[in-house]
Amino acid sequence: MKNTTAQFVSIVSKIKMQHIQIAVMVMVALMLALGAGAPTDGGGIGH
């Protein structure tokens, strides 16, 4: 349990603010592209 907690703390401490900013920015860009586009996905037809 202590090891798991220590590992978790170690991983979290390596996450920098810049990583969070990049993740948020990528999410925004992804939502923007998916929302703006309207390709017809062959896999979605017939469902």
Next chain:
Amino acid sequence: MILGVAVFAGLLLGLLLDRLGRRIWQPPVFRHSWLVAIFFLPQFLAFYLPATRGLFSAQLVAASLVLSQFGLLAFCLFNWRLTGIPVLTVGLFLNLIVILANGGMMPVSPETVSRLVSSETMARLEIGERLGTTKSILLTEEMMVFPWLADRFVPPDWIPYRFAFSVGDVFIGLGAFVLLAFPTRKEFAIKKGNPSYDNQPDIQAANNGGKRRC
């Protein structure tokens, strides 16, 4: 999915150029990014979330798509100066025009759909109906308004992932790719090691997160 590929391909290229020392990659700073989260939500519920997308009527799907795209258009106008956004906005505008003109959904012709699905699936489809859980409606070319803006292009047969896309989608994919591949503003583009870098305290400050070195 194909637009998601454009986003991640742009991100990978941007990070790769940064790693190779060609330019400094900085994530684009969006203004009013909450607009995207709010206005993508109707589409997420209507098209992407399996638990809810079957609950939407055709009218509600069309309203969700149009409302969502108007909100995203507003976001693009707020962020017009970011690299790639003008190109993406053109694509969004073209898609929105053809969607509005055809009752709130993206038209696609039976000829195009026949290149995406099997003949058995094709036989079950009816003209004027929404195609499964997609944003598209099956219309003949004669029934479409602005047919040249509809989903009419299909990738080559050797690509196993089958989809149809519009001119607007091409602009959106290109804009999203450029947005993430080359997000750095010009003043950040001079990197350490360049002879002119030492004479540019403002660029140094920008590269150091806005803090000037004294």
